[in-house]
Amino acid sequence: MRIGVLGYQGGVYEHVYMLRRSFDRLGVHGEAVVVKKPEDLKGLDGVIIPGGESTTIGILAKRLGVLEPLREQVLNGLPAMGTCAGAIILAGKVRDKVVGEKSQPLLGVMRVEVVRNFFGRQRESFEADLEIEGLDRRFRGVFIRSPAITAAESPARIISWLDYNGQRVGVAAVQGPLLATSFHPELTGDTRLHELWLRLVKR
């Protein structure tokens, strides 16, 4: 199994490391590769879009000619996982908590709506124990300037919720082999979410 990690900015090597550990735990022969150029998209079984800054990641992916072919591949069934900024890149509809609607290059392949910076700034970063459908026990969610998933339409489905200031918002969603999380599983030692997604890739 060959999994690419979009490698322009953000938690790239954290995902590579999590993937290697997950391959071991699942007993699959896997390879994690960093994707920067269109050629790097060849022969992938799945792709991860890391956290970081979604505008930066999207602009670079577009400028380097990766965004369009990647969108094509995902629309043709390539499994993808996006964490935090990566979830924003996957989302079909994006707005910012402060500045509202603003155009930015996205893949836009999931039928979810996200609100960027929903939980505030860097200093409002927090952790929360999350109930996630498909996981045996709670998962520690690390939220750093994270988006909230405020709506999902079939075939997308929210699989984890968080109560925040009296509002219940989505923090993880799936759509077939696509998985988006508001938080950063790559910043914990816990590989269960990567394993869950890799099982979708294997299918």
Ligand code: GLN
């Ligand atoms: N706030 C960032 C964005 O909008 C995401 C933050 C993150 O990935 N940790 O892209």
